[in-house]
Every structure is written in structure tokens, then in C-alpha cells.
Amino acid sequence: MAEKASFTIQNIATQKIKAPTASYQSLKAAQNIASEAADIQILRSSDSYAVADLTMANADREKGRAMWAAAPDFVDLSWQLPRGATGAVIFKNNLEIASVDSDNFRDTDVVPGELASYRVETVGNDSAETATWGLEVTVPEGSGSQSSISSAASDISVAAAARTTSAVRHQTFIPMAKVNAPPAGCGQYSGSKFEFDGNNRSWNPTGSYKTRVTAGIDWTQNGKLTSATKGVSSTKVYNKSTKKLLATKTASSANISVSRLSLSNSKEVDLRFKVHAGNPFCTGVPNAIEAAFTMTVTRAGSWSIISGEHRQMPNHEIAIHGGNGAFRNVYTRAYKDATCLVRFVCPVVKLAGYRGGY
Numbered sequence: 448m449a450e451k452a453s454f455t456i457q458n459i460a461t462q463k464i465k466a467p468t469a470s471y472q473s474l475k476a477a478q479n480i481a482s483e484a485a486d487i488q489i490l491r492s493s494d495s496y497a498v499a500d501l502t503m504a505n506a507d508r509e510k511g512r513a514m515w516a517a518a519p520d521f522v523d524l525s526w527q528l529p530r531g532a533t534g535a536v537i538f539k540n541n542l543e544i545a546s547v548d549s550d551n552f553r554d555t556d557v558v559p560g561e562l563a564s565y566r567v568e569t570v571g572n573d574s575a576e577t578a579t580w581g582l583e584v585t586v587p588e589g590s591g592s593q594s595s596i597s598s599a600a601s602d603i604s605v606a607a608a609a610r611t612t613s614a615v616r617h618q619t620f621i622p623m624a625k626v627n628a629p630p631a632g633c634g635q636y637s638g639s640k641f642e643f644d645g646n647n648r649s650w651n652p653t654g655s656y657k658t659r660v661t662a663g664i665d666w667t668q669n670g671k672l673t674s675a676t677k678g679v680s681s682t683k684v685y686n687k688s689t690k691k692l693l694a695t696k697t698a699s700s701a702n703i704s705v706s707r708l709s710l711s712n713s714k715e716v717d718l719r720f721k722v723h724a725g726n727p728f729c730t731g732v733p734n735a736i737e738a739a740f741t742m743t744v745t746r747a748g749s750w751s752i753i754s755g756e757h758r759q760m761p762n763h764e765i766a767i768h769g770g771n772g773a774f775r776n777v778y779t780r781a782y783k784d785a786t787c788l789v790r791f792v793c794p795v796v797k798l799a800g801y802r803g804g805y
Contacts, residue, residue, distance in 0.1 A: 454516030531575030583748035621645030632732030652766030755798030
């Protein structure tokens with residue numbers, strides 16, 4: 448049975464967990480630097496201290512609330528279950544480590560000093576709302592005393608303040624080199640004699656794409672959206688038997704966008720992505736790549752997908768860039784069937800609550 452966490456959103460709300468009365472100059476100095484970067488705190492239970500990131504625990508939308516707390520011998524994860532959800536699956540560094548029917552989890556298989564990437568995906572019936580959180584946790588070193596936890600809190604606060612930019616990207620791609628043209632709806636290029644180009648690749652947030660939209664965030668300007676770039680690649684149609692290129696067209700990107708929502712600040716940013724782009728040769732059927740979702744990204748390195756859905760063709764991937772490295776996928780979902788581009792053939796899927804890589 449999974450071990451229950453002590454440092455949770457619920458226990459903080461009922462004051463079962465409190466901040467220590469003593470203060471340490473090292474932490475105060477870090478807070479002066481990082482107070483606008485993250486809500487990093489030292490917490491105390493009846494028998495231990497922990498450093499905690501409460502940035503998303505105070506989220507205005509109850510559905511988006513989550514936190515982590517850590518000491519040298521454990522990591523506590525806590526979240527607010529959305530409506531209808533009955534539990535969650537927990538991943539650590541992309542490996543499933545637990546399935547719980549509650550809103551918290553304690554991991555005791557930790558190594559002091561490690562940086563662990565946790566992902567929490569809620570589960571429930573088909574009508575349940577879903578949410579997915581990614582929590583970047585630094586496990587403290589030392590004895591676990593208030594002094595050593597204070598030192599860890601200082602380091603985490605300073606690291607959050609040092610991050611000045613982030614970026615979030617959604618893109619779609621067709622993993623095959625070619626896909627057959629549908630039997631109808633694509634004018635003269637309908638039927639078994641024709642095929643359209645794919646991207647011929649696997650998961651790669653910087654690889655070729657059918658649609659792409661990227662948001663650039665400047666944390667030093669209160670989480671301002673400094674760039675919002677979008678693109679649609681050209682579509683090529685070939686003669687299937689001779690492989691001859693017959694025509695090339697590019698769909699409009701007018702219905703692709705990303706916007707910063709009003710609750711954003713220098714600690715966390717809410718982004719709304721919308722994607723709609725069709726095959727420019729196939730205007731005779733209601734076909735399109737479609738996605739719409741809301742995502743929160745924190746300056747301290749965590750994220751959540753709090754709502755969203757997309758069509759089941761082609762492949763979808765979402766990636767985050769922390770400003771000092773490469774894009775890393777946090778959500779991936781492979782296509783179900785090529786016919787799912789047609790609106791009435793396949794239902795949309797909920798974007799939150801599915802496995803991705805981080």
C-alpha cells in the first residue's frame with residue numbers, strides 16, 4: 448500500500464503543518480531575492496522539517512492546486528482532485544511508481560541531493576474532469592534539521608530566481624513518411640492513386656511538424672509573453688505509384704494561437720493554446736488538426752495541464768524549455784487512426800491525465 452504524505456495541502460489548510468517560529472538569515476536573504484520567483488517555504492510537522500514549493504498550492508483555480516515537500520528521506524506530493532476524479536497515477540523520472548485512490552503520496556525511495564521529476568495524472572470515469580501535474584523536486588541533503596532544511600530552501604529559492612525565461616511549445620506531426628489520400632473530399636487528389644507527405648519521425652520537440660505554436664515567457668517582466676510564434680508546414684501530394692510530386696499547398700495559421708491569461712504573474716503563468724488547421728487539398732470534408740488546452744508553468748520548474756482536448760490524429764506533443772537547456776516533452780500522444788482528422792469519425796480525447804515524457 449502506498450504511504451500517505453504528511454505535508455499536504457489539506458494539512459496546511461487545517462494548520463496541522465506550520466512554518467517554524469525561528470528564522471534563519473540565509474533563508475531571509477534568499478527570500479529577498481526570490482520572493483517574486485517562487486513560494487518556497489520551510490514546514491514543520493510533529494516529527495520532521497521539510498522544504499516545500501507552495502507556488503501551485505495557492506492556485507486560484509482549485510483544480511490546478513498541487514505542491515511538493517521534501518526532506519533527505521522522503522518526498523511528499525499533494526494535489527486537489529478535480530470533480531469526479533477518484534485517484535491518481537504517479538510517475539518518477541518517467542517510470543510509474545504508484546497508483547493511489549487519494550490526493551497525496553509519499554516517496555521514500557529518494558537520494559539526498561537528487562533532482563527528481565514527478566508526474567501526477569488523475570484518474571476517474573469517462574465523465575470525470577482530469578488534471579496532470581509535473582513537479583520538479585530537489586531532495587535536500589544533510590541531517591534533516593531545521594538548519595539543513597533552511598539551507599536547502601535558500602538554494603532552491605535562488606535557483607528559481609536565476610531562471611529568467613521559459614518557453615512552452617505544442618506541435619503536431621505525422622510519424623509516417625506518407626499517408627494515403629481519403630476516398631473522397633480532396634477533389635482531384637482523392638482516392639487510392641494519391642498520398643500525402645508525413646514527417647517520418649518519432650518524438651522530438653524540435654523536429655519537423657505539421658503545426659507548431661511556441662510561447663516565450665520573460666519572468667523578469669512579471670511573466671510577460673514576449674513571443675508567440677506559430678507555423679503550419681506545407682502539404683504535398685504525390686502519385687502513389689510513381690512517387691512524383693504533384694502539388695504543394697500550405698494551410699492558413701489564422702486559427703492557431705497562444706495567449707497569457709490574466710491570473711499570471713512572476714511566479715506562474717497560465718497559457719491558453721488553440722490549434723485548428725486543415726489539409727488545404729481536402730476542403731470537401733470537415734477535416735482538421737485540432738487542439739485546445741490551458742497550461743500552467745511555474746518559474747521554479749513545475750507545470751500543470753488543467754484542461755484540454757485534441758483530435759486523435761496526428762501525433763501531439765507539448766514541451767517546455769527552462770531557459771538554460773533544450774526543450775523537453777511533458778506530454779506525448781500517438782495518433783489513433785488517420786481517419787480521425789475527419790471530425791465526426793473519432794471523438795476528441797482529454798489532454799490531461801495521459802502519459803508523456805519529461
